[in-house]
Amino acid sequence: SKLHAEEFEVKDIRVDGLQRVSAGTVFSAFPVNVGDEVDSVRLVEASKNLFKSGLFTDIKLGREDNDLLITVVERPSISKIEIDGNKDISTDDLMDGLKSAGMYEGQVFQRVTMERLELEILRSYVAQGRYNASVDAEVEEQPRNRVAIKLNINEGDVASIKHINIVGNSAFSDEELLDLMELKTPGLFSAFTSDDKYAKEKLSGDLERIRSFYLDRGYIKFNIESTQVAISPTKEDVFLTLNITEGPLYTIRDIQLKGELIVDEDEIRRLVLVKEGDTFSRRLLTTTSDIISRRLGTEGYTFANVNAIPEPHDDNSATVTFFVDPGRRTYVRRINFRGNVNTADEVLRQEMRQMEGGSASTNLIETSKSRLERLGFFKTVTVETPAVPGSADQVDVNYSVEEQASGSLSASLGFSQDSGFILGFNVSENNFFGTGRRVSMGLNTSKSVKSARFSYLNPYYTVDGVSRGFSVFAKETDFDNLNTSAYILDTIGGSVTFGYPINNFSRLNFGLTATNDKLEAGDESALEIVDFVNENGDNFDNLTVDLSWTRNTLNRGLFATQGLSQSFSTNITTPQISDLQFFKANYRTNFYQPVDRFHKWVFRLRSDIGYGDGYGDTSELPFYENYFAGGMGSVRGYESNTLGLKGTQSPTDSSAPRAFGGNILIEGSAELIFPIPFVDDQSSMRTALFFDAGNVFDSSRDYNPELSELRMSTGISFQWVTAIGPLGFALAKALNDQEGDDTQIFQFTLGQNF
Amino acid sequence: CGVVRDRSNDYINAERGDAIVVPDWYRSSAIESRYPIPPIDKRTSLPEQYVLPTPPDATITILTENYVIEKLDSQSWLLVNETPGRIWPSLDQFWEENGVRVEYENPRLGLMQTEVLGSTLLSKQLLSRINLGGATADRPLLIQAKLGQGVKRNTTELQVRVLDVKSGPQDFKIWSGQPNRRVAEEKLLEIISSYLENNQSYRSYSLLANDIGGTSKVSLISGQNERPYLKLDLAFDRAWSSATKGLRGANIKVVDRDRSGGLFYIDYGREEESEGWFSSLFSGDDSDRPEYNYILRLEEVEGAYRLTVDKTDGDITRLEEMEILNLLLDNIS
Amino acid sequence: CSSDDDEQEPMELEDFDEEIEVVKVWEESVGDGNADQYLKLEPIIIGNTIYAIDHFGVLAAINTADGEELWEAEFDEPVSGALGGDDNQLYFATYHGEIIAVDRSGGMEQWRVALTSEVLSAPVSNGRQVVVQSIDGKVVSLNAQSGEMMWRYDSNTPVLSLRGTASPVITDEFTVTGFANGELVAFQNITGSPVWNAEVGIPKGRTELERLVDIDGQPVIEDDAVYTISYQGKLSVIHLPTGKEIWSKQQSSYTGVDLGFGNVYVSTSEGVVVAYNQTTRSEVWRQENLKFRQLTTPKAFGSTTVVADFEGYVHFLSQIDGRLVGRVHLDSDGIRSPMIISGDMLFIYSNSGDLAAYKIAL
Amino acid sequence: CSFPGVYKINIQQGNIITQDMLDQLKPGMNKRQVHFVLGNPLLDNVFDDTVESYAYTYQYAGGKTKQQLITVYFDEDKYTHYTGELLEDNPAY
């Protein structure tokens, strides 16, 4: 049934050789219909179209009087793909690569795609410096027109860099330039960091670093003439040679500003970081350009574009011209939030400093982003400002957040020898049901402590951030087994607090707390307690006024890496109304300074200074208001609340003397926060090396603060924020513990983030 | 106390607001719901407590065996677990191998009629196999076969008639509902059934026979001598919204549309000139390039809607038509 | 469970019956040789003095006959290219990309010129001009007396190349050298304009590795024919005046070639020593017991062909059929610099700086 | 002592229009040209496309809000005139 050249009218079309592909697919991909007049040219064209479907390895056209016969051979489908021998590139990445090229189980197998993929995988290995890697695919025929593919990969080993040589450098030494580079000749840690392994991307990164190193130090004409990468015949060693020409050192002759400045010229001139005579520095110029465009951004020109063009002259000086193009004044049409599945829209929107329908300002958008981060409800906050399609001067601002647990829930049922059965239920949530309100409540009973508390705070009672909150608490503590001197104290009370922002970072808070304390000094109580009770009685009603000022510029609510938070708070009992007259004042600071660009290494300083004293007819700070020190959150390495003077024992008390605290607290710690190796998602963990120092002193027993008296310790701490709350562990070594101090090597807390 | 309640069924009493009526002297074109809900035909009442529906059982369509002869009072037919498009060519093959020439064929009705049997040795053997050989050899006989869509999807029903005819040239007889020679016809069905069963490898499909029964709602008709068009077997607003959806799915830029005229003005297949504010600054407001280069027309023909495409300047080539319509077909929902 | 094919494991040395007796005439130590760098600091013989320089700039002149040191000079330079020289001056180059000329009588520095990149091969001089090739594919000719630039040639270098470059060979009229892109080019000595350009290695294959075609050995010229060989390319014999290829063989080596006894000797990149007959152009013999021992350029010496390896063994093969006839051991740090023959003496400078002279006892 | 009150941020809303923008308006311009001169109006108008409002408000530290409204009139998509006058200054933040 040879195909005749001349035309004929198709009566029917028959397809032979189909196994899996449906006849419909063939008919729709073969643009010829029953009743069509066809000639060989049109048929060839049609069969080419059918071939394009990629489903068939072979298509033959035949003719039986007026029936058109299409005989096809289907491509086999892939039944299984196996990959082995790969270590450096994960199997999933390889599978994804195959999938994106249309090679996955059930799909049609195309040999040409297979070869292309082999080449691509090989090339990605070579790019990683694995020069003697080999990739080959075995295709095994299987029944029912299927094929199984086995990809054998031999990664070979990575050529290590044996020699890096820079030719043509005179202004800076080889060591200085080599130090900039990520690629190194094998050093001590190369087995871990594998920085001696050659990779093309790393080389281009290094070249860029060297180039900006020179351009930042005045060498405008610096140029990398050529780089050679050579390999030893055994393919194990790589030799890098960089040939550079430094060119002369340039200084800046003068600075010119061109384009529409929007802001007056001398304000812009003040922002320029370089002046006549300075050595030329590209980094300073690009930073200046950023500063100017951000300044224009605040004026509403978010699409401002500023760039510095140096014009070298032959007397080794250069004129720098800043071209300022403000673009159009832009407005924000809508602010959208994505990802706040549990947190209400208002909780995010009330942090916004940028208004919808207002002139767009880059720093208002940035401040809003850091305010969201400072809430501590979100693991990550990202912002983009896409232009609104169809309008040249409007943008949308899209914040996408990733929520994280912002509180702790702990129910404890335990037993310890000294406080017997412990039953506790504590929940504290800073974002109560996503409403942004802070709620915490606790019920705890044990032999030594029975307490109940409830507190509520609405940080945004008014839209400006005036906060209002209240709390009630009742507590009965038998101190004798809390390694503090023995007495029983029953307290009940409540407080109401208000607070309001006085500027972007600081707040003023004030409130009233009414308490009733009942004291019972047991026969084992320390003498100081007995004296106090004799002097002041054992039942006090106090109304204290609490005033505090806080200022917080931390960049994140949880695990900050930059910024400073300080708070100065005082609480004074009101003279006439309260039975006791005393005051306490505290100054706390928390300072973070990132070491590297990615904030992986952060230096932290924490300090906490407190002083309390009686006034009027109360001679000293009531002992139960004493500060305590030691333990987690204070001076690690010492048992909690055991630092400072001990209470003088009553003659009848046989047990060891117990800590009594003091009215002066001095405490601080310095930490180096470091990334945990081999763990990639560290957003909810933090490890740090720490040095703690601190103690409590007691002016009334003239145990006054001295440096030598400060107990010190060092060690390593680990914090992990889990769904039920923050866990804290610390391994600490007390440095100058003196006789009588109770040290503890391992300490942990649940539910207390600090 | 209502504090804790499973709310996953509350969606039942969400009510649909009715469209805003805008007093006629206002412009209302700005109002266009971004979340239109397509109309549905089947309105069932919703249970209070929602239960995830189990998947429909499509296995009933899988026959236990592939070739079954079924009888219902006098009628008998062969049920095959294959589409008619595939059985038709196999049947051709069967006649050929039994030396019988097919005189008349009407694939659209699935009807075949053979020549008078007995003219070849093979056809004589066939006659004897359905015990009509020997004594009755002289009387002229021919066979009619009728293929139809099975009750279940992708299945075929085959019936045969052995007809007594007068000698001489025959015409294409009308298919008779009643069997003629029942015993011979049933025997013939068995023979065909076993033939088909051990010729499964012969898998040839016929385009004509493929259409026996059943077509889909949206199809691309590209007859040889007429312009290709998308046939939308839908009411106007369903057709209009499917076309809109198709255009959006194929992300073809719709510059303007005229719903009453059934027209879409689209800008397709041109490099996206950089439309930054620079160009509007210098090239004045009406840039020389016309906003759209193709027009899609939705018009009603014989009860169904047709979507054709035309070019604004110059006449459109068949390739362009097929390209745009195929792109739309893939994305129409 | 895919078994790692044991590619490229150096073969163990088998014993054989000695047929010749090799005598060490003298041995001197000159600095630290190639130190731990991957260098080939080949010494040079001018007249009856052999000059050798090590990686740290220790230059010694030694009498070829008795190994007496005539003079020694110290240069505080990271020497990377082997010694070149002519009647009155010696030349060597450093990692800093500088070529330094010293006078041949006492090693006094005459001039020094900065080049564009590292130099790993020996400059060559014909008394009037010095031609030096740096690893960025550039060839520079300097006036021998003043060091003034005469001409310069740039060749395009591939993204990845084998470590090492060829040193040019200079005749009265032409300078010929091979490049990392597999091309052999001849230059007019005075003007430096390229006379012809022969493709010895043609890059083929899928990855940068498979496309390596460096020519790293120094070409050898013998009566109007240039013998050279490229890595993963060809052993080619090119007609010097016209640049036409006379004959060639599919072969691969990253060292040079030598002629002797009517044969061309090659040690391939897989450590097989092969001899081809110059006239019949067919393979005469091949020695396969030294596979993957990183062999140096073979040298025709007396009736033998000599080649040294990475463990410091020097193997003497019979020029007739390539069988092992003699072996000595010089320095277990290995021998990588090409050996030199002058008269009936063989001079070897080992990786850790031993300079030895050998003779074959008749 | 002047006790620090509640810090209230400034609220700026609406298009910032200047006199030289208004001077560029010429009757007969179409909407695109008007938008090019004045910028896109931030206030969506839903029901009436013959008028566009360029409103501007500025509330300093939660205090009184000063307002400005420029209404631009069109006839069949052709600019006719505008009403309203500008405040002396209209800061952006």
Place this chain on the structure above:
Amino acid sequence: CASTPDPELTEKEYYDEAKAAIDANNFSLATKNLEALETRYPFGRYAEQAQLDLIYARYNNIDLEGARAAADRFIRLHPQSPHVDYAYYIRGIASYNLDVGLASQYFPAVDVTSRDPGEMRRAFDDFSQLLTRFPDSDYAADAEQRMIEIRNRLSEYELHAARYYLKREAYIAAANRAAHIVKSYPNTSAVESALTIMIETYRLLGMESQADDALAVLAANFPDSDSFDDDMKFKPSEIQKQQRSLLSVVTFGWFE
């Protein structure tokens, strides 16, 4: 070192085992069998049914992402199958429930409309495809009702933003949010309040004609809205000046 693959069953055996597992609510076993059937007999007679059951099994195995992926695959492989409407429907249901948090499902106090609907937007598109292609599917009614709820929820989200801006006294932002509701969510529960907000903000901004337009539309569509007193006069209700002075907060509003 190649692990020994478990024995290869016939197509029907895999299917029957999966069917039994589903009936016994052992959905992880069912998923394992169905996935094995699909890879070994990608084009067998049971392939279509297996892929359908896989959607159901994965959903009940609390693997909503997997159910969605299985539905996508079914739609791509069997566009003509009469049961493809089930795939569209379950894909929608999976997206609908993907982001539903514990709190928002069981605590009515949590106003779910002010949270990001997350994948519900995608659920709306999936259901919309179902309704467009299969208006007569028996899942259409349920899908439609969910679409109505999603749409209402989206419009309420806009209303929250509008009301915040009223409190923030950013009246242009509030007006735009309200206008956006009227323009893009014309047939939802938030339209009435949106119109009221438009009227009040336009009046405040001095845009009398626009305010009247909005009032006319409100009257036309919501004659019995409680913004009208009995003789149809408009009573502003949305804008309430918040007491933002410190004194009022401290004194619980007694003193301004």
